[in-house]
Amino acid sequence: MRTMTWNQQVVKKNNKALVLQLIMEKEPLSRADIAQVSGLNKTTVSSLVSELLDEELIYESGPGESSGGRRPVLLHFNKDAGYAVGIDIGVNYVLCVLTDLKGNIVIEKNQMVHRTPYSAIMSIVQNMITSLIKEMPSSRYGIIGIGVGVPGMVNKEGSILLAPNLGWTNIQLKEDLENLFHVPVIIENEANAGAVGEQQFGAGLDNQNLLYVSAGIGIGVGIILNNDLYQGKNGFSGEMGHMIIELNGKSCNCGSRGCWEAYASENALLAMADPNIDSLESLMELAEKGDQQALDLFKQIGQYLGYGINNIINTFNPEQVIIGNRLAMAQKWIEEPIRTTIAQHTLAYHQKEMQLKFSKLKKYSTALGVSAFVVDYFIKEEAKTP
Amino acid sequence: MRTMTWNQQVVKKNNKALVLQLIMEKEPLSRADIAQVSGLNKTTVSSLVSELLDEELIYESGPGESSGGRRPVLLHFNKDAGYAVGIDIGVNYVLCVLTDLKGNIVIEKNQMVHRTPYSAIMSIVQNMITSLIKEMPSSRYGIIGIGVGVPGMVNKEGSILLAPNLGWTNIQLKEDLENLFHVPVIIENEANAGAVGEQQFGAGLDNQNLLYVSAGIGIGVGIILNNDLYQGKNGFSGEMGHMIIELNGKSCNCGSRGCWEAYASENALLAMADPNIDSLESLMELAEKGDQQALDLFKQIGQYLGYGINNIINTFNPEQVIIGNRLAMAQKWIEEPIRTTIAQHTLAYHQKEMQLKFSKLKKYSTALGVSAFVVDYFIKEEAKTP
């Protein structure tokens, strides 16, 4: 049961968070604007704003344009009050970004890796963070937290139960990083993180219900409903790569048959391609040159993606579906077949007003997503302090 | 953006609702118990309880057992403070129940129908409600609202956009009923209502994340996540009957191919059966007699249901999947193939702790679900009054 008790502190905390959120989203903004938009009393707004000023989460700037009376004092979000670390651990790379509180990348580190034992990846990550901290501009709050996106199943306590493509089982990355750096650490599945990233900073701005299809070596889906990431009972939601789209179809690594990712992932694409083509990149080069076989392959993959997205739309009636991860690089060739497939199969009422988009953050979706997570946590915690 | 402003009225309203909810769920209960469980101050609880007593939503009973000191005054939920009407409009029946505030059926009316033009159904519904009102016991609040479940797409404003099996398009049932009876009216999709019904009164008690698979003439799915019904952007979520489970598979009424409900619905079952079998009931009779063909058919349908449920589990990582509507009557024959199919296909981590159950409310799922909706709305509204 949700035993949530309400009292004045809760009210204040939430109002303060509301004011801060408004400033973040619509800066520059006057106190009067905030009062009008939020419905809060002018005095209440003034008092909350003054606390936020003390905490250096916002700052004032010179007077704005008058609208027929006294000129307003404009308020801005202090995006440099602290910095978040966002890390994307992929199968052959580690990407690490330092972002300000608005998700702008301040420093970026990228390293290719060939083998992925935990100890090796851990030491790379540790080095990256340590050097980020050295290079980081000084600020009121410093590093506010570390977020990590991994291609695997993460439970709600932050344990990585299984990351097949990294060869990891039962890894306590959260604990290890917290012991090293003594800041809040958040571990998330790569698709979930990507969904949050796109919603906060990318193609999904202002959308309450969106699905992010991470189409890479496998397929995972990040699910945002009513503005919140939906994680399922244990944190394992969105394993739609293993949705069956063909009865007794191609066999899949997971032991089942006919899974979506056996048809529509990068692995599936390469399996269908000529054996001497070894990467998505080389296939894209061929397509760029007009190679018919490559073009047909992309068309095929687009159709397969479309079938799965049909299922997503009929299930969730979302505002938006965003396609991300590596296959999104092939947008040029796969977009049209995806759209055609949806148009032919999906219920008309569901198609109406539904937006299909491609990732805007590209390779940064996941890293920026976990960074957004960290910022979110910080903002909520910070707004609490008296 | 969620521009939710908070103030003391909101606090009080929510605390009052919390207290009432506690009493509903755990009666009998003393004021001291409530204070302890909720974390609210004893005085606060006392004052809220006294308001609830004035409103006759709860009542006191003789003192309970002492636990070493003064004996507590026990509080009970007054389930007879008012009554809700729940109506299930099916393709060949109209079921209408009057329930108390705990979902117990007080009066029940059931009528077979052969043709389903709106005017005919509407007059049946009107007559049923009118006679319910006559027969209803007297109470403080009388009829607190009317809920209707329909097999079709209902938008968030309560318009029935499309109910193919009834032959309805763009029906304003909500408006019509409100004009007739002047109480709040809620219209919901049949599967959504069933999900709510099972969660509140049936097989899904205490589950925060559950999916209700309404397997009847077609297939619809009601989705409850984090204790709330998820309706999607427009209210059209859960059309998983049109999830593609076979590429280029059987053609479906919706215009697409390979839809789940083309394989696993009652219609699909009858299409596969001998042409002189005209109903699920007669097929069940055959199976009861040990007819091998009938048994095989049920096994087949069970497998098909299992494939779709596999997709549901991998997508949502739910606590529970409940199978309801007409096909649930064949539990005896379809349960085992469903379980086997899931065991063979679904990711192991997702299977763990996942409960598969069959409807407990049987034919009442939908009617009790909309009734629960009405009660919920009433409780929330009522708690507001000063």
Added chain:
DNA sequence: AAACTTTGTTTGCTAGATATACAAACCTTT
């Protein structure tokens, strides 16, 4: 220059949650 507008603060009020004290009712121990 006078009148009006808009912005933001000061002042006093109020609702509602909380802490403290206390009374009532009960149990346990001597």
Added chain:
DNA sequence: AAAGGTTTGTATATCTAGCAAACAAAGTTT
């Protein structure tokens, strides 16, 4: 049975935070 301790529930006073009204400051319009 009397004393002492517990538990339940209420009465009283206090405090927090939002709100309304008044006002000051800084504009614009006529």
